[in-house]
Amino acid sequence: MKRISELDYMKGLAMMMVVMGHVLLFSLKVEHTALIAIINICEMPLFFVVSGYLVHKEREEDLKETMSRLLVRSRTLLVPLVVWSIVLNICSDRVMCSLSVIYREGYWFFLALWWCDMLNTFTVFTSKRFKLGMVADMVLYSSVYFVILLGRIKNIDFGGILPIQNMQYYFPFFVLGLLMRKYKFVNDVVLSKYSYAVGMLLLIIGWYFSSLESFVIWFVAALEGVVVVWMVCKEINSELKVAKMLSIVGKNTLPIYAIHYLFIAIMPCTLRGMVDIPNGFFFQLVITFVYAVLVIFLCLLVDRILSLNPITRMIFFGESKRREW
Structure with a gap:
């Protein structure tokens, strides 16, 4: 590609x-500064939207191709997670017999993105098997997100290897990028001059009220931040x-x-x-x-x-x- x-x-x-x-x-x-606030609003949502956008495949994969892709993807995400966690622990003199030896919390992004890929592979398989359209896809991904929220409520983290709190916040951005790539309608709605104008306004408002630590305020501001940055990068x-x-x-x-x-x-x-x-x-x-x-x-x-x-x-x-x- x-x-x-x-x-x-x-x-x-x-x-x-x-x-x-x-x-x-x-x-x-x-x-706690204005600079930290704007960085926290925009940084990781951008990664997950772009990752979702790139993960979508235009042509249908067979089982062998899917497994091969997942193997490569797992290798390129989980190897750095483990190796650099160990390196960082050694450099900071934190070698101990626990999960933290092979998983430093700072590297949660690799694990969260890997989980997004795994969940998306299951969802794509279901969508193609039943030949679902845009609305049905949204319902299907919403159902997967409901499971993530349920896991967050039940505090299911598989011994620490499921960054459920981060998945709760970032999985919707991953799905947004995927749907933008898959459906032109979604892409045109998200990246329009109207969404750009509204996005700039809501980003500023969300940034101003970011100290409230509200999930809704941060999520809306992050969503609009993605729109604004994407539109700027296009130019x-x-x-x-x-x-x-x-x-x-x-x-x-x-x-x-x-x-x-x-x-x-x-x-x-x-x-x-x-x-x-x-x-x-x-x-x-x-x-x-x-x-x-x-x-x-x-x-x-x-x-x-x-x-x-x-x-x-x-x-x-x-x-x-x-x-x-």
């Missing part, structure tokens, strides 16, 4: 926000240097996400005190952006070194082929 540039830009922006958010939280020890000129850099980051989000925790160092107390001020939005933005760019550069450097050899590429990232730049 031909790469869709706007999706790479979206993933690149989302990855930048993830690293900036972790710089604020773990390096600068800043938790980015691919010839710009910024676009090319975003594309590189977007094509390499997996290794950046896996490696970046190693470079999130605690900054000096003086600097932390300077940025932890009520109206320090732009100062925080500059500091975290500069440090995030440095961290991403180091991640890409480490990734290139590890990816030179197919054995280390498989061990650390579960990949048999080199990624594009």
